[in-house]
Amino acid sequence: MRFIFKTDYNQDLRLLKHSGYWWSYGVLAAFLILAPFGLDNYLVSQLVFVFIYALVGVSLTILTGFTGQVSLGHAAFLAIGAYTAGFLQSLGVPFIIYFPAAAIVTGLVGMLVAIPALRLSGIYLVIATIAFAFIIEEVAARWEAVTHGNEGMRVRTLDVFGGNGVTLPRDEPGFYFLCLGILVLMVILALNLARSPTGRAFMAIRDSETAAKSMGVNLALYKVKSFTISAAITGMAGVLFAHKLSFISPEMFTLLLSLEFIMVIIIGGIIGLHGAVLGAIFIVMIDPFLTLLKDDVPGLVSSIALLFGAAQETAASIGAAVGNVGSAPGMKGALYGLIIIFFIIFEPYGLYGRWLKVKLYFQLFPLYKKATFKRQKTYVKSERNR
Numbered sequence: 455m456r457f458i459f460k461t462d463y464n465q466d467l468r469l470l471k472h473s474g475y476w477w478s479y480g481v482l483a484a485f486l487i488l489a490p491f492g493l494d495n496y497l498v499s500q501l502v503f504v505f506i507y508a509l510v511g512v513s514l515t516i517l518t519g520f521t522g523q524v525s526l527g528h529a530a531f532l533a534i535g536a537y538t539a540g541f542l543q544s545l546g547v548p549f550i551i552y553f554p555a556a557a558i559v560t561g562l563v564g565m566l567v568a569i570p571a572l573r574l575s576g577i578y579l580v581i582a583t584i585a586f587a588f589i590i591e592e593v594a595a596r597w598e599a600v601t602h603g604n605e606g607m608r609v610r611t612l613d614v615f616g617g618n619g620v621t622l623p624r625d626e627p628g629f630y631f632l633c634l635g636i637l638v639l640m641v642i643l644a645l646n647l648a649r650s651p652t653g654r655a656f657m658a659i660r661d662s663e664t665a666a667k668s669m670g671v672n673l674a675l676y677k678v679k680s681f682t683i684s685a686a687i688t689g690m691a692g693v694l695f696a697h698k699l700s701f702i703s704p705e706m707f708t709l710l711l712s713l714e715f716i717m718v719i720i721i722g723g724i725i726g727l728h729g730a731v732l733g734a735i736f737i738v739m740i741d742p743f744l745t746l747l748k749d750d751v752p753g754l755v756s757s758i759a760l761l762f763g764a765a766q767e768t769a770a771s772i773g774a775a776v777g778n779v780g781s782a783p784g785m786k787g788a789l790y791g792l793i794i795i796f797f798i799i800f801e802p803y804g805l806y807g808r809w810l811k812v813k814l815y816f817q818l819f820p821l822y823k824k825a826t827f828k829r830q831k832t833y834v835k836s837e838r839n840r
Contacts, residue, residue, distance in 0.1 A: 469645060486634060490627040498630060500742070502698055504734045505633040506691050511718040511730025512640050513687035519724040520653060521680040522660030524576070526712045527567070527583030530590035531685045533707035534560045535692025540607045540702060541600050548616025556693045557686040564685020568678045587712055594704040606703030609696045624698050633694050640687055641727055647683070656680055717790060721797055723804025732805040740789065 460466065470476055490498050510528060517523050535556040542552035571582045594601045601607060612629060614620040622628040647653045655676045658666035667673055696702050714737055722733025801808055 467649070469642070490630045495625060498627075499625065499698075500738055502624075502630055502633050502694075503738045504731070505637045506694050506698065507715070507718055507734035507738055508731045509637055509640060509691035509694070510688050510715045511722060511734050512637075512644050512727060513684040513691070514715060514719050515724065515727055515730050516644055516647065516656070516687070517680050517684035518719060519726075519729075520648060520656040520660060521677065523677060523680060524580050525583040525681075525684070526580050526709065526716060527585075527587035527590075528684075528688050528715045529707045529709070529711035530587040531560050531564060531688035532692040532695060532711070533590055533594055533702075533704075534563055534685075535689030536609075536696035536702045536707075537594060537601050537607070537692075538689070539693040539696050540609045543610060544607075546616065549612050549614050550616075553690065553693050557689045560689025560692065561682045561686030565678055565682045567685075568681035571681075572674050572677055584709065584712075587707075587709060591704050591707060594707070601704070604704060606701055609700050609702060611700075612697045624700060629697070633698075636690060636694070640690070641731075644727055652676065652679065713790065717794060719804070720794060721804055723806030723808075725803055726806050728809075729804050729806035732809075736805065 465471070470479065486501075489501060493501075510532065513531075514525070514528060517525055538556040538559050539552050542555060543549075547555075567583070567586050571579055574582055595604050597603070598605075611624070612622045612632075614622065622632055648657075655666065655671045656679075658669065658671055659673060659676055663673055699706075718733035718737055719729060720733070721736045722731065723729030797804060803810070
C-alpha cells in the first residue's frame with residue numbers, strides 16, 4: 455500500500471507524481487528507444503502505426519473524453535492532413551514547413567465543421583460528422599488537380615529541410631523516432647491542456663452544458679476550440695500516415711477507418727490519455743491476429759483434433775474451417791462489432807479503466823472492497839420516493 459503525503463501545491467502539478475512513475479515510464483522509454491534496433495522490421499512498422507493511431511486517439515480524447523463531443527469523421531481530417539502534405543511536397547516544400555501547415559489547414563477545416571454543428575449533439579452530431587467524411591472522400595476523388603483522384607498520390611521520402619540530404623525513410627529508425635517524439639509531445643501538451651482553464655471548460659461542457667453556461671463558459675467558443683485542436687492533431691497524424699504508406703488514395707479514408715479511431719478510445723478507455731495508446735495497440739494488432747487465425751491456427755487445431763482421436767481427414771477439415779473463418783470477407787468488421795459490444799457491456803472504462811482497478815486493488819490490499827467500482831442503480835425522479 456502506497457501513501458503519498460503532499461506538502462507543496464507544486465506536487466499536484468507534477469506529471470510524474472512519485473517514484474513509481476519514474477521507474478515504470480523509464481523502463482517503457484528504454485524499451486521504445488531500443489525497439490528499432492532489437493525487433494524485426496515488421497514489429498517496428500507496427501509500432502509506428504501504433505504511434506500514428508495513438509495520435510488520433512489523443513485528438514479524440516480531447517474532443518470526446520474532455521468535451522463530450524462525438525465524431526465519426528476523423529478519417530476525413532486524417533485525409534486532409536495527408537493530402538496537404540502530399541500536395542505541398544510535390545511543390546518542393548520541405549517537411550519542416552508542410553507538417554505545421556497541414557496541422558493548421560486541418561484545424562481550420564475542423565473549425566469550419568464545428569461552427570454549423572454547434573447546435574447539434576448526440577446522434578445528430580454523429581450524423582453530421584459522417585456526412586462531412588463522405589464529402590471529403592468525394593472531394594478527394596473529384597479534385598484531381600490536387601489529389602490525383604482515384605489514381606492516388608505518391609508521397610516521396612520525408613525530407614526534413616528540402617534538398618539538403620536530411621531524409622527519414624519510412625523503414626528507418628529516424629522516422630520511427632520522429633513519430634514517437636511527436637506522440638510524446640502531443641500527450642504532454644494534452645495533459646497540460648486538461649489542467650488549464652481551457653481544459654477545465656471542456657470538462658465542464660462535457661459534464662453539463664447548462665451548468666457550464668451558468669458559470670460563464672462560452673459553449674460555442676470552447677466547442678469550436680475543441681474541434682479545432684482535435685482536427686489539428688489528426689492532421690499531424692495524417693502527414694505521418696501518408697509518409698508511412700508512401701501512397702494515398704480516397705478509398706483509404708473511409709467510414710471504417712473512422713470506426714477504427716472510435717474503437718481506439720472505446721477499447722483503450724476514454725477516461726485518460728493512456729487509453730489512447732492502449733487502444734491503438736489493440737487495434738493495430740487485430741490484423742496480425744487475423745493473419746495468425748488464417749495461417750497458423752488451422753494447423754494447430756488439426757493437430758489438437760488428431761490428439762483427441764479424430765480421423766486425419768476430419769482434423770484437416772476442422773483446420774480448414776478455422777482458416778476459412780479467419781479469411782472470410784467482412785470478418786474484420788464482425789470482429790470490431792463483437793469487441794465494441796463486449797467493452798460497452800462488460801468494461802465501459804476500457805483497458806485503462808481495468809488497469810486502474812487492478813492497480814487500486816494492490817494499492818488498497820487487503821482493504822479493497824468489491825463494490826468500489828460497482829455501478830450504482832439510478833432512478834428517474836418519479837421513482838426516487840417509492
